[in-house]
Amino acid sequence: MSAPLGYLTAAGNRAHTILPLTWFTLAISIAVCVVIALCLLGALRRGGLRRWPVDMRTVPVARGGAGLRWIGIGVALSAIPLLAILVWTMQALAAAGPLRGRAALTVDVTARQWWWEVRYDADTPAQTFLTANEIHIPVGRPVRVRLHGGDVIHSFWVPQLSGKTDAIPGRTNDTWLQADQPGRYGGQCSEYCGAQHAHMGLEVVADPPAAFEAWRTAQLRPAPAPTSAALMHGAAVVEYRCGACHELRGTQAGALAGPDLTHLASRARIAAGVLPNNAGALAEWIQYAQRVKPGTLMPDQNLDGADLSDVVAYLGTLR
Amino acid sequence: MKAADMRVPEVGTATPELRRRLDEIWKTGPGIAGFLGTVDHKKIGIRYIVTAFAFLLLGGIEALLMRLQLIGPDLKLLTPDQYNVLFSTHGMTMIFLYAAPILSGFSNYLFPLLLGNRDMAFPRLNALSYWIYLAAGIFLYVGFLTGHGPNDGWFNYVPYSERDFNPGLNQDFYSLGMVLLGISTTVGAANFIVTLLRMRAPGMSINRLPIMTWGTLTASAANLVVVPSVSLAFLLLWLDRQFGTQFFRSAGGGQPLLWQHLFWLFGHPWVYAIVLPAMGMVSDGLPVFCRRPLVGYSLVALSTVATMILGFGVWVHHMFATGLPGLGLSFFSAASIVITFPSAVAVFAWLATIWTGRPVVTTAFLYFSSMILMFVIGGVSGVMTASVPVDWQLTDTYFVVAHIHYVLIGINLFPVLGAAHFWFPKMTGRFMDERLGKWSFWLVFAGFNIAFLPMHLTGLLGMPRRIYTYGPEMHWTALNTITTCGSFILALGILLFLVNVLRSRRHGRVAPANPWDASTLEWSVSSPPPEYNFAVIPTVASRHPLWEDRLQEEQATSSLDRGMLLDRGKEVVTTTPLDAEPDLILEMPGDTTAPFWLTVGLSLLFIGLLLRVVSLAAGGGVLTALAILVWLWPRRALREREPAHG
Numbered sequence: 001m002s003a004p005l006g007y008l009t010a011a012g013n014r015a016h017t018i019l020p021l022t023w024f025t026l027a028i029s030i031a032v033c034v035v036i037a038l039c040l041l042g043a044l045r046r047g048g049l050r051r052w053p054v055d056m057r058t059v060p061v062a063r064g065g066a067g068l069r070w071i072g073i074g075v076a077l078s079a080i081p082l083l084a085i086l087v088w089t090m091q092a093l094a095a096a097g098p099l100r101g102r103a104a105l106t107v108d109v110t111a112r113q114w115w116w117e118v119r120y121d122a123d124t125p126a127q128t129f130l131t132a133n134e135i136h137i138p139v140g141r142p143v144r145v146r147l148h149g150g151d152v153i154h155s156f157w158v159p160q161l162s163g164k165t166d167a168i169p170g171r172t173n174d175t176w177l178q179a180d181q182p183g184r185y186g187g188q189c190s191e192y193c194g195a196q197h198a199h200m201g202l203e204v205v206a207d208p209p210a211a212f213e214a215w216r217t218a219q220l221r222p223a224p225a226p227t228s229a230a231l232m233h234g235a236a237v238v239e240y241r242c243g244a245c246h247e248l249r250g251t252q253a254g255a256l257a258g259p260d261l262t263h264l265a266s267r268a269r270i271a272a273g274v275l276p277n278n279a280g281a282l283a284e285w286i287q288y289a290q291r292v293k294p295g296t297l298m299p300d301q302n303l304d305g306a307d308l309s310d311v312v313a314y315l316g317t318l319r
Numbered sequence: 320m321k322a323a324d325m326r327v328p329e330v331g332t333a334t335p336e337l338r339r340r341l342d343e344i345w346k347t348g349p350g351i352a353g354f355l356g357t358v359d360h361k362k363i364g365i366r367y368i369v370t371a372f373a374f375l376l377l378g379g380i381e382a383l384l385m386r387l388q389l390i391g392p393d394l395k396l397l398t399p400d401q402y403n404v405l406f407s408t409h410g411m412t413m414i415f416l417y418a419a420p421i422l423s424g425f426s427n428y429l430f431p432l433l434l435g436n437r438d439m440a441f442p443r444l445n446a447l448s449y450w451i452y453l454a455a456g457i458f459l460y461v462g463f464l465t466g467h468g469p470n471d472g473w474f475n476y477v478p479y480s481e482r483d484f485n486p487g488l489n490q491d492f493y494s495l496g497m498v499l500l501g502i503s504t505t506v507g508a509a510n511f512i513v514t515l516l517r518m519r520a521p522g523m524s525i526n527r528l529p530i531m532t533w534g535t536l537t538a539s540a541a542n543l544v545v546v547p548s549v550s551l552a553f554l555l556l557w558l559d560r561q562f563g564t565q566f567f568r569s570a571g572g573g574q575p576l577l578w579q580h581l582f583w584l585f586g587h588p589w590v591y592a593i594v595l596p597a598m599g600m601v602s603d604g605l606p607v608f609c610r611r612p613l614v615g616y617s618l619v620a621l622s623t624v625a626t627m628i629l630g631f632g633v634w635v636h637h638m639f640a641t642g643l644p645g646l647g648l649s650f651f652s653a654a655s656i657v658i659t660f661p662s663a664v665a666v667f668a669w670l671a672t673i674w675t676g677r678p679v680v681t682t683a684f685l686y687f688s689s690m691i692l693m694f695v696i697g698g699v700s701g702v703m704t705a706s707v708p709v710d711w712q713l714t715d716t717y718f719v720v721a722h723i724h725y726v727l728i729g730i731n732l733f734p735v736l737g738a739a740h741f742w743f744p745k746m747t748g749r750f751m752d753e754r755l756g757k758w759s760f761w762l763v764f765a766g767f768n769i770a771f772l773p774m775h776l777t778g779l780l781g782m783p784r785r786i787y788t789y790g791p792e793m794h795w796t797a798l799n800t801i802t803t804c805g806s807f808i809l810a811l812g813i814l815l816f817l818v819n820v821l822r823s824r825r826h827g828r829v830a831p832a833n834p835w836d837a838s839t840l841e842w843s844v845s846s847p848p849p850e851y852n853f854a855v856i857p858t859v860a861s862r863h864p865l866w867e868d869r870l871q872e873e874q875a876t877s878s879l880d881r882g883m884l885l886d887r888g889k890e891v892v893t894t895t896p897l898d899a900e901p902d903l904i905l906e907m908p909g910d911t912t913a914p915f916w917l918t919v920g921l922s923l924l925f926i927g928l929l930l931r932v933v934s935l936a937a938g939g940g941v942l943t944a945l946a947i948l949v950w951l952w953p954r955r956a957l958r959e960r961e962p963a964h965g
């Protein structure tokens with residue numbers, strides 16, 4: 001099953017702990033339903049069904065049959081799988097619960113309507129940077145994710161790596177991820193959070209350690225300087241228009257209301273997963289954000305043709 | 320007590336003369352005053368049922384609109400805001416305006432008939448409970464129809480419902496409407512409890528109660544305890560919104576999680592409150608068609624109570640992903656698994672009843688027996704969500720949506736539809752059409768399972784709940800298309816049921832007093848019952864008064880034709896809570912429009928609060944106070960008398 005958000009496939013430590021228990025409870029559930037269905041059918045056949053209309057008084061009323069034994073045996077039998085589920089649950093809870101031991105990396109994720117702000121903190125400010133909606137982690141290492149609620153409650157969920165943890169304003173919730181294999185793992189907000197709850201995706205990218213370090217080094221750099229007149233014009237428009245809400249490190253654009261755009265072009269998707277990151281989609285998003293994602297805080301920009309193409313070209317250079 | 324207040328009630332048999340006299344005493348007055356003033360529990364019960372069914376239809380239409388939006392990927396039939404208001408209103412409607420009130424309706428109609436008495440303990444409170452329910456329903460739907468429906472799901476998490484993110488009147492309608500509805504639930508619950516404990520026929524001791532009354536007693540007790548929690552939560556939310564208090568706002572030191580605790584402290588017991596009486600319907604109805612008493616009566620009655628007690632200790636299983644400490648999670652996980660046991664008792668009792676019985680297949684039987692399987696499916700998926708780590712994946716996906724629908728449709732709607740077929744002859748004096756009934760049953764059964772069984776898989780494939788659309792790359796399209804088709808089949812079944820009700824009410828085959836040859840007291844009176852229910856108060860000697868001739872091992876003989884006459888006024892007998900020894904003769908209050916005017920006053924008060932119009936709120940408050948004054952004005956006729964025992 002290749003559903004991007006399906007959790008019947010696991011690709012990370014915690015998901016691996018949970019998945020067998022999910023299969024176990026699912027199998028028991030199905031077995032119980034089948035057994036009960038068979039009992040029900042058996043009971044109906046055994047009694048010899050009488051079809052309405054019948055004169056009810058002609059069907060004798062009587063007690064009899066070892067009915068109580070049904071309850072005793074049935075409840076006793078139910079206890080076995082329930083006890084097994086309980087024990088396994090406690091064990092899995094300990095294994096998939098809070099991270100024991102040191103995390104290789106800590107990422108601060110602030111959930112906002114309707115995108116994810118991602119902060120890679122470090123001891124020195126120069127090593128700290130912001131990005132959005134795409135979280136890179138080194139493969140095979142436990143990564144601690146500190147969740148903050150930026151406005152309303154959201155829930156952080158990357159099914160193939162781990163279960164859900166809510167991001168709640170006023171408190172910090174801890175979760176952790178560890179991916180087995182390099183790859184891209186889809187995630188999604190899973191607590192209803194308003195108009196665009198449906199379009200609040202994220203992606204976790206698990207990189208081999210060297211690739212991860214390279215990515216981090218690249219992200220620490222300021223936005224690349226424009227190299228042509230058209231790009232310079234694009235950069236100016238971006239600073240003036242986009243800078244009201246967005247940050248591009250190394251430029252005048254320094255607002256934090258929207259996602260950090262310093263290395264926008266390094267990300268695979270835009271608008272929290274709604275669109276792929278290419279020139280056409282960028283232009284659509286900039287001009288018609290309200291049509292693509294009605295209710296988003298990003299207003300339609302109504303740029304004229306030349307401005308738009310320069311802006312899109314400039315954003316495309318932000319690797 | 321003064322000797323003058325003592326009285327030995329006359330004992331006799333029902334004569335036409337007695338019936339005529341009782342009719343005169345108990346009948347509802349004519350005209351609009353009679354309509355607004357009636358305190359007849361049967362009329363109020365039917366009003367409840369009709370109103371709740373109307374809300375079921377509204378909630379169903381909302382669901383169909385959502386299903387059309389989700390039939391394929393990236394559809395734009397509804398805007399995100401419309402979709403969000405629809406799913407919130409659908410939840411509010413089904414859970415608060417249909418599922419509980421429909422059971423109140425049946426219980427209201429049936430309680431005195433099942434218990435062998437002439438009325439509920441507080442007939443006027445009963446009328447008030449209905450009027451406020453109606454007013455709250457209208458209040459909430461006025462919000463919806465003027466574009467201010469709830470938009471944060473039925474459990475309405477803060478801070479999204481706070482003014483900062485939700486500036487419209489939507490949440491004010493929802494908050495105040497829920498507080499208003501809470502008054503109805505609370506007074507109704509108090510009435511059921513007192514009625515059950517004090518208003519039974521002599522001899523109907525606590526171990527002879529029909530299981531449905533056990534369910535309603537338990538649910539009502541729970542409601543009295545937990546409804547204050549949700550009313551408080553909504554009041555605090557409204558204060559946050561209107562007066563800048565900071566109960567739930569983290570910026571001002573409030574706690575968003577406080578809302579979740581207050582809500583689920585109510586919300587989970589409420590789930591049991593809307594299924595236990597319905598399970599009781601099955602426990603009482605199924606044996607009639609299996610031609611034998613319920614297997615394990617005492618165990619089923621005790622497990623009903625046990626479910627509710629355990630039900631107070633599981634609310635945190637709605638909050639496993641909120642980052643609570645592991646110890647708490649373990650406790651609530653274990654409690655949620657343990658609560659399966661009392662449910663298992665009921666399931667096996669029903670199975671054994673069919674197994675050891677001689678089933679007669681009527682539409683009601685089909686609903687009651689198929690419900691067992693729906694219950695088990697909803698139950699096992701509940702166990703899955705009780706396992707914390709599994710729930711971290713399942714929660715807030717369509718798996719949970721499938722689960723809640725198996726619980727609510729399987730354990731509430733199926734029994735209710737069965738109960739409608741079962742008690743329709745009692746209520747109207749006519750049978751529902753069985754052919755049409757079976758057609759509608761199979762449509763409901765097939766449609767429901769086509770819609771909701773595949774939805775478990777939709778959830779396992781990761782579809783989050785409450786999203787207004789999805790992309791084609793998510794692999795959810797086929798499953799959603801199937802679900803939408805199933806939902807329309809289900810709707811067609813409900814439509815056929817409605818047609819059947821409307822047609823049978825006028826043209827159905829005429830039903831005798833006991834059309835199913837059932838065993839409990841309501842079947843000993845004519846169909847439909849007279850306004851006074853029982854011409855003479857029966858004396859009960861067993862759990863199955865109408866089957867005593869055939870259940871030979873019960874030597875008991877209930878006295879149905881001969882008993883207290885109580886014909887000097889609108890009189891009923893009260894009995895002791897456990898053994899049902901006759902205790903007092905009560906003169907019951909007559910028709911009055913005070914509950915109606917109280918409701919009008921309260922509604923004006925709430926509209927005034929909603930719109931922040933002080934004069935309107937004050938006027939409503941004065942009218943409320945006046946109605947209470949008239950209501951409570953002491954009257955000599957209503958004093959109590961004590962009968963001699965024996």
